[in-house]
Amino acid sequence: MALDPKKHAMPVQDPQVRAHNFSEVALGYTHEMAIDEAKRCLNCKNRPCVQGCPVNISIPDFISCLKQDDIEGAYNVINKSSSLPAVCGRVCPQETQCESKCTLGIKFEPVGIGRLERFVADWHNANCKESPKKVASNGHRVAIVGSGPSGLTCAGDLAKAGFKVTVYEALHTEGGVLVYGIPEFRLPKAIVAKEVDTLKQLGVEFVTNAVIGKTLTIDELFEQGNEAVFVGSGAGLPNFMNIPGESLKGVYSANEFLTRSNLMKSFRDKCDTPIMKGGKVVVVGGGNVAMDAARTALRLGAEKVYIVYRRSMTELPARREEVEHAEEEGIQFELLRNPVEILGYHNPDNPRDERNGFVTGCKVIKMELGEPDAKGRRRPVPVEGSEYVLDCDTVVIAIGTSPNPLIKSTTKGLEVNAHGGIIVNEDGLTSRANVYAGGDAVTGAATVISAMGAGKVAAKAIIDSFK
């Protein structure tokens, strides 16, 4: 059989249809497609894809199993390095990781590694009903702060080694960004719920509505008998632009907009939590968060959605697939643009006019790419006098988040860097004895796979420290 130069296309919902629903966009490979795609792997000797994977999954080995239709075997290979394959197969930026290194990719399209990972994980979840077995206790107790991918992974690895693990989560639902940030149409919440359920079967206890630093402090977690603490509290603090008009009604941080829709379910008709729907929406930013906010706004009924990003398409940091999907759905990209002011309605004759204080537009300025900065990224510079107004009713700011200072400010001796990230050594150990940290709380906003990897590293260090 001749080698297909292209990856097997991912079956997707029709763009016209999916722009109005919250069901998953990418439908997943069929069994046949997966086997055919697996056969495109050359099984090359130097295995560059493995280096491209932040947690070094033995990619060619799982693909070899798939070639022989041993799907459970493939799953077991992935599971050695990753705890969340159904999640990572969907949300990893494969084009800058494993697939960017694929030998096939030099001449053709690389193997669709992410799609295969997703297929294997989904097949396992659908077909393997065996419930995970509790491991005999080793008598040690560990507390985990935060139930995002780093916390869940650390909890799972520790529970499998016999630790009694309690996960404390500030919100009312477990999953971190996977439930409050990433929308249903990209990552169905049932997948996250299943991962949490598996951990519960392993004996992990979850305490929701517990804000560490407020409800309990880290010192109190130790007083209660925990011998180690892992902090996976993420990078939840939203950045604003500090331009005029940011406090007008209709201006949201992406975190607020997505939390209202995803966690609080305001995308449903019958829901107690309000969100501004419809009209024209401007989303500021170019990452995954911006794409998610824009596509959520569209699905909530917006007539027009703009993405305003200050660099060009080449620099846009979001996953390529999400950008393509957004374009297909009709999101309009206003590239090389930067907001300078948000405009609002003001009726000087009637201070009681109900429309007063609501957003009416977003003034943007054109940008040009200048000299590269220290990181080699070309710095956008404003073109003087080029401002114009995009009429809109809602503005969503998705220009990044920072680690929340709550834990640092309530934990003596916990050191953080200039960006608020918790400082750790190569084992994930912080400046406090027996306190470990990982994920976005350490790195600042990053990726699911790196957070998961950090959870694994810390779990291993904790296990070793009790040997």
Next chain:
Amino acid sequence: MYKILSRKELNPTVTQLEIEAPLVANKAKAGQFIILRVDEDGERIPLTVAGTDKKTGAVKIIFQIVGATTEKLNHKKAGESIQDFVGPLGKATEIAGKKRVCIIGGGVGCAIALPVAQAFKEQGTEVVSIIGFRSKDLLILEDEFRAASSKLVVMTDDGSYARQGNVTVPLKEMLEAGEKFDEIITIGPLIMMKFVTLAAKPFGVPVTASMNPIMIDGTGMCGGCRLTLTEDGKRVTKFACVDGPDFNAYEIDFDEAMSRSRMYFPFERKAHEEICNLYKNA
């Protein structure tokens, strides 16, 4: 789930509940708040802690029925449970080092002002309280305030009880008569807090206002609770849930806060009507 230990109607629109939440009861200090959800699909709303009992693990909350969520909460009976209850959130009111303070509460805000007054009294601070209500039937916690204060002035807008007028009237009189306060603490409707601040300004008394904007998480994650303050001539954004809820009232942009508080008015009105109809038909 969090059990309702007791329920008491303070007036036709204000209800007090005690919720079993030992972790919160253990920690909460005057001025801090909690966030709750009534049921599985409920919204998250912030309510200030009105008192705690460490022995029983009870946290007292007092709320006014203003929308769908508080309507639902008001239909819960003692012995029933609510879905979520998290806290204590925000910073506690700073009470240390003050000898004489004036506490000004308006409407249901008095429920939040009371524990602050009590905390001051407990540490030996002299408390003068001014509490205001629209009319006699909305009056709450008068006896409790009297017990916590060396002097109490009650005001009603319509004159149906005690003195007629709003809370700024006696405040101005006291300040003009030369009464000295280390601090004025005001808790109530935004418009009242704005006018208390304006009334106090010429006398140079520090004023602290307790803000209660729309919130979701209460941990600094969404920014929905943001306020604009003017600090040293510069406008800065603060998150009420983590930087507050208490702020230097002279720095707060009250007009912006009032505007933001009305963001979902039409939605809330509709949701409240729907819920009321639901209970009527049931």
